[in-house]
Amino acid sequence: MWNYGKTTLLLLAGALTLAGCGQSGGGNADGAPPSASASDADQPAASPSSSPSAEPTQAPVEITFYYPVNVGGPLTKVIDGMAADFTSKHPDIKVKPVYTGNYGDNTVKIQAGIQAKQPPDVAVMMSTELYSMLDTDAIVPLDDFIAKDADFDMADFYPAFLEDTQTEGKTYSVPFQRSTILLYYNKEMFKAAGLDPEKPPQTWDELVAYAKKLNRDGHNGLEIPGNDDSYWMFQMFARQAASDPKTNIMSADGKKAMFDTPENVAALQFWIDLSRKYKAMPEGIIDWAAVPTDFIAGKTAMMVHTSGNLTNVKNNAKFDFGVAFPPANKQFGSPTGGGNLYIFKDASPEKQAAAWTFVQYMTAPEQAALFSSSSGYVGVRKSAYDTDAMKTYTAGFPQALVARDQLDYAFRELSTHNHGKVSSALTNQIQAALSGQTDAATALKQAQQEAEQALAPFNK
DSSP, rough: OHHHHHHHHHHHHHHHTTOOOOOSSSSSSSSSSOOOOOOOGGGGOOOOOOOOOOOOOOOOOOEEEEOOOOSEEEBHHHHHHHHHHHHHHHHHHHEEEEEEOOOOHHHHOOOHHTTTTTOOOOEEEEGGGGGHHHHHHHHOEEEEEEEEOOOOOGGGOOHHHHHTTEETEEEEEEEEEEEEEEEEEHHHHHHHHHHHHTTOOBBBHHHHHHHHHSSSSSSSSSSSOOOSSTHHHHHHHHHHHOOSSOOSSOTSSSSSSSOHHHHHHHHHHHHHHHHHHOOSSSSOOOOHHHHHHHHTTTTSSSEEEEEEHHHHHHHSSOEEEEEEEOBBBOHHHHEOOOEEEEETTTTOEEEEHHHHHHHHHHHSSHHHHHHHHHSSSSSSSSGGGGGGHHHHHHHHHHGGGGHGGGGGGGGOOOTTHHHHHHHHHHHHHHHHHHHTTTOHHHHHHHHHHHHHHHHHGGGO
């Protein structure tokens, strides 16, 4: 079993020494917060000179930063600490971090701010919100900032994460809190069921066989969440069932949906069959938050969930566990997930410039390494894995490299114009099929019709 506590303490002790200890309300703070010394910004200001020619000290530019947390663990403390450390290094900029709840809560609060002409200056928001933000003219392109910044290399970010930052030749966000979907498995339960704990299932057939063997002793063999944006899990199955390695369920310009193809119907049917036909997991819609809780508690032997829960599992599971790519059918595949950093149009030019400096800091290799090791999210830059901190972390916890390695098979999450209506159309029909209210083909046909109606204004 990994000595997780020792590894994490060695990694974070140095990296977080300067971090502030701000904490916003909410979140699941079930781990120790980053240790911190007072930041420079918290020290008393020097007394002004008595000379008549002395200039008054200029007040720092204050920017508001919204961010969500959608996984277990003390990430509010980590992000607040990073923001405090930034302010200590940039005393001319004061960052006010605001924890906004989960991704859905975060989007609602940002949209309300946009309507009231009081959005945040910078925010972590779902990568899928790109077209919705453009439709409301809420965000600014970042190309001018990038062009003027010789030290900021977009090519250092993983290509799979850049897919949803750009459209029509412009870049509107920078990857920050990013993930893929992983298969987590309990090695001790594998041994008890006569399975090799170092050989997780590689194919759909093996997933079924393993889950049926592991469905014993009062625990489930497998759990896959079906609520909260179930289209994300469906995208995974759809890519795995597709013959073309570049197949996706929407067009690159966000104006068309391709939900009801024969391969997509087969993908949804397999998800339904896992419970109803093969009895490999519980029937119905399994709750997103309950899945990692059940896995950590030993109530399920395997789960399919976001890599963003990796540190939560590492810190709380009392057993040896492994992670792997979700099993393939015709190919491996996982949509990327999570949030990017956006800068908002209603902010003044001065605040936009300050927000860009903050974006640079939060996505620098050292910060990407710190955030990845603190959360389980993937380090968004290649150079993050060259830092001493990340090398130490991954040497002691190689499971952290699996999500990064899966980026070779990763692709952009569902993102379209009128994203709320399009994604809800698909999610609602998937849930109807999982709960036995309709069949796979009918569900996707209905979702296609609703999506086409929602996208009609953008295809004139």
